[in-house]
Amino acid sequence: MALQKWPNRGASNATPAGFMSTRRTQRRSFFIPSPSQIAEPSFVAVDFETANRMGGVSACQVAMVKVCDGQIVDRLNTLIRPPKGWDSFEFTYLHGISAADVADAPSWTNIADTVSHFVDGVTVYAHNAAFDSRVWRQLDEHFGTTTLPAPFFCSYRTAQRLIPGLPNYKLPTVLHACAPNYQLNHHRADSDAEACALIVCELQRRAQAS
Numbered sequence: 001m002a003l004q005k006w007p008n009r010g011a012s013n014a015t016p017a018g019f020m021s022t023r024r025t026q027r028r029s030f031f032i033p034s035p036s037q038i039a040e041p042s043f044v045a046v047d048f049e050t051a052n053r054m055g056g057v058s059a060c061q062v063a064m065v066k067v068c069d070g071q072i073v074d075r076l077n078t079l080i081r082p083p084k085g086w087d088s089f090e091f092t093y094l095h096g097i098s099a100a101d102v103a104d105a106p107s108w109t110n111i112a113d114t115v116s117h118f119v120d121g122v123t124v125y126a127h128n129a130a131f132d133s134r135v136w137r138q139l140d141e142h143f144g145t146t147t148l149p150a151p152f153f154c155s156y157r158t159a160q161r162l163i164p165g166l167p168n169y170k171l172p173t174v175l176h177a178c179a180p181n182y183q184l185n186h187h188r189a190d191s192d193a194e195a196c197a198l199i200v201c202e203l204q205r206r207a208q209a210s
Helices: 021-030 108-119 129-143 155-162 171-178 189-209
Strands: 042-050 059-068 071-079 123-126 152-154
Touching (some): 042 129, 059 108, 059 189, 071 189, 123 129, 123 155, 123 189, 129 155, 155 189, 171 189
Parallel strands (some): 123 152
Antiparallel strands (some): 059 071
């Protein structure tokens, strides 16, 4: 099946509730690459957007950007139609995506193979990977797919290690430190995924120089 491309729209990836403090500590370490891992020339940056706070099954958009040797070489961006029961659009005020927008969009099962093929075994990053990996895992669990990649690293946590002293490590702040000329369209998955990719490229340069 050919994956249909959709207009550049996005949603919120606010940190999901329910993580215990000990789990936060474990996740911080788990999502940070080793020096050899961050030096890998190819990676994919991903951003999931959700319709509501019910969890990953409500994902309504995914965008990915593939990088090789510091250059963007491919992109994937599609709306997703959440299943019934997870399809209330609580976050429309943030991203503008509504139920009408996804009425003819593919379901996760329709795009799972395309997503796996796009990743193709390379390292994956997200800005706040605890959120995006959780969305991905819940999609797999609900739909019976096996697409969650590993390793899965966090540009937020990695930036805390490699760029100390920023006022915060939200996506716009870290992006300004790493790629100040990029015009971020925040809360749109395609723009957020590209911003994450640019951040990781700069983190790779800083890691190599250190």
